[in-house]
Each structure stands twice: as C-alpha cells, then as structure tokens.
Amino acid sequence: MMHELIKLSATEIRTKLLQKEIKPTELVQISIDRINEVEPIINAMPTICLERAMEHAKKIENNDLSKGQGDPGYLAGIPISIKDLVPVKGVRTTWGSPLFKDHVPDKSDFLVERLERNGGIVVGKSNTPEFGAGANTFNDVFGPSLSPWNTKKTVGGSSGGAASSLLSGEVWLASGSDTGGSLRIPGSFCSVVGFRPSPGTVPTGPGNSPFDSLSVSGPMARNVEDTALMLNAMTGYYEFDPYSKKAIPDYLQAVNKPKVPKKVAYSFDLGGEPLDPRVRKSFEEGLKVFESMGSELIEDCIDFSEAHYLIRILRSLKFAAQADRLKNHRDQLKPEIIWNIETGLKLTGEEIAKAELIRAKLYNDTAEFFNKYDLFICPTVMVPPFDVEIRYLDEVEGVKFDDYITWLYYTHSLTLTSSPSVSLPCSFTDDGLPIGIQLVTECNNEYDLLSFSQSFENHNTNTIQTPIDPIVK
Secondary structure, three states, X not given: OOOHHHHXXXXXXXXXXXXXXXXXXXXXXXHHHHHHHHHHHHOOOOEEOHHHHHHHHHHHHOOOXXXXXXXXXXXXXXXXXXXXXXXXXXXXXXXOOHHHOOOOOOOOOHHHHHHHHOOEEEEEEEOOOHHHOOOOOOOOOOOXXXXXXXXXXXXXXXXXXXXXXXXXXXXXXEEEEEOOOOOHHHHHHHOOEEEEOOOOOOOOOOOOOOOOOOOEEEEEEOOHHHHHHHHHHHOOOOOOOOOOOOOOOOHHHHHHOOOOOOEEEEOOOOOOOOOOHHHHHHHHHHHHHHHHHOOEEEEOOOOOOOHHHHHHHHHHHHHHHHHHHHHHHHHHOOHHHHHHHXXXXXXXXXXXXXXXXXXXXXXXXXXXXXOOOOEEEEEOOOOOOOEOOOOOOOEEOOEEOOOOOHHHHHHHHHHOOOOOEEEEEEEEOOOOOEEEEEEEOOOOOHHHHHHHHHHHHHHOOOOOOOOOOOOOO
C-alpha cells in the first residue's frame, strides 16, 4: 500500500523536513519499502543502496555533513535516484552493459557529490539501456523496465528507469541525462516532467567529454515545481566543465510567479515528419490550453531539414571514441552500439566539418526564431508508448526508418539547437496511455521555460494525479 507521504510533492516533503515534522531516515525507509513493493513489477531501480542512504540520512539529521560547497537545505533529505550511467561511490554502476555488470566505482561523479551536499539522499540506481543508447529501457544486465501505466508498454529511454521510479512513487526526485531525448521521451511515456537544460547548466565530470554539448544531465520530477527544486540542487559552477555557468537564477522563483507566453510558435510535425493520430489529437488539446491562457498561437517552425544528417554524424562521432571497446568486446555489445561505433569510424573529415557548419547555422536560425517568439511547442514523441518487446520503431504511419534513432526526431532535432526543452504531461489516449507536449525556449533561458511550464500545468485539466500503483496487464 502506498504511504501517504509518497503522494506528497517533493516541495511539500522538503517543507516537512525543514520544519522537523519528518526525518530523512523515515523517508528513506518509506522509499525502500515502496521499492520492495513495486520493483518486482516494474524493474525501474534494480540497484539499491540502503545502508549508504541511511548513513547519509543520519548525517543530515545530525548536521554532520562535511564542509564544502553546497546547502543541505536545498533538498533537506529527500530520497532521489541516480541514473545507472553516473558513478556513485561504493554502489554498483553498470552503464547497462555486461562489460561492467560487477563494476563498483571508488569515486562519485561530481553531480552526485553536489546533489548529496545539497541534501539529496541516493537510494538507488535507475535502469537504462546499454550505455544510454536507445529510447526503450532494457539491457542484458537487468532486463526491461516496465510502465506503471501498463506493464506491457515501454517507459521510453534512456532515463526510463528514472521516470518509472517517479511515477510509481519509489522516489520523489530523479536525475537523468539526455542526448537525443532521454529525459523528454520517458517524461512523455510516463506522464512526468523530463527537463533537458542547455549545455553547462548542470555540470558533470570528471571523466566525461567536457566539450560534448549534445549530452546533458537534467532533472525529472512529477510536477514543474519539483523540477525547479531539483534543478536548483543540480546547478552551479564547476571549474572542470568548460560550459559551466557562474550566474545561476533561483528556478523556484520562476514557478512561484508563472508567466504566460505572449507569442507561441507551434508545429505538429517539424516540417513533415510522421505523427500518430493519437498524438496529434493530444497536441491539439495542448494548443487549446495555451489558447485558454491567452497566448497568441502562430504555426511556424525552425528549419530542421538537415537534422537527420546532423544527428547521425554528431552522435556517431561521440561513439567513435569507443573503438577499442568494439575491437575487444564486440560479442558483448548490442547491435545498436555496434552500428553507432562503426558509423562513427567511417566518418570523413569533410562530413564532420560540414556537420559542424550546418549546426552553427541551425543555432543562429534558432536564435533568430526566438527573437520573434517567446516559446516554441511541438509533440515530444511521434507515437504513444508501444509494446516493451519492440526494441525500437522502424515505421510510423507508413514511413519506414533505416536506423534506430529516426523515430526520436521530435526530440533530437531540438537537442541540436542547444535550447532548453521540457516534456510536460499533456493528456492520455482513449486506452489510458500518456502523451507529452514539448516546450522550448532560447538557449540558456531555463527560467522562462519553467515559468511557462508552470502556467501550462496550472491550466491543463487533461492529466491524472501521480504517483500511481502499477497497472499489471
């Protein structure tokens, strides 16, 4: 049975913690009890670290945290999950790969250290596809994560375990990451908020590729205010991240005084991409919400005609760095990883240079676009959640795809702009499957994006209260 505190938002829980109405150790136990209850059904967080979490909770209760940057009052002892692509000291971290199925790091990623200094308590590692490649969360180490809305359906990916753990009430907040939509797609498929910030807003490292602006870390939560709370705890300057920012606003202020966007550009299909009729219907409902808010809606779109070419080149270039892994462990890599690496190794200097020039033009075009509009909106995913046994979609509405990433077009196209983007719960299909809507602002304007998102959430009546008990099909 779901504990009453699980039903509260993270911001409500934080207030109770700061007022000493509840203790972090009590919350950790409630979280672990819920994990034990639902994890056999959904497989969202296969690695748990109870003793470590309890030890951290006691330190917060006793004001016994080591000195340094950070404010334990940010999260005040709220249990959170960390995606299994991010090292947590002393906790099994696998990247969803058989190559690392027994790996236990001796150092945490900087993001984990920051979240823990800011009062977050890591209770476990959320499931992810192998090396985060793919938007259906399954791997050969832990198996698939299942949707609490319908256990026959996918939760999306690659932060699918994080979304499922939030939706089912295992934790109140989650961290994830996003290259081609890995926060936003699970957000849409689970009816939670998946927020992709601009590069550098959430610093990570060491050990990552510091100049990679495609992959970012970001927050996931059940509502917009909780998302702002988590983003506050994740941001801040980090000298080893070249994109890191010194001046960071208080994102809770953005949601506490929500603004209505005056001029909103929208697109159903980003220039002619396929779209499931159920998603089209949901997006129309989202447009009506903006109309009810008083926004002026104008059908217009950034030119994404080169996006397919761009994402294939730039994504594969990242994977080319894993050439040694392919050479030495090919038999332990899934086909999608092999395709990524091999595609990257075949790239020519001319192709890479051309891609960088095209992306620069896309960035400039996007900046010009947001000189005209406050906000851009489009669907998050071209389909609702599909059967979990399907690795990826190779066809939508009669349009066939020749790789495993094309069906992610609505999210990876926005990734290329460096703009912050978020998937918000929009509505449901007639058979109860969630569909999200994607909101986008100009680069480095997370503040307005959260403010506009809060306004949409306040006016949208087509969603269902979460968390939920898993619906077994």
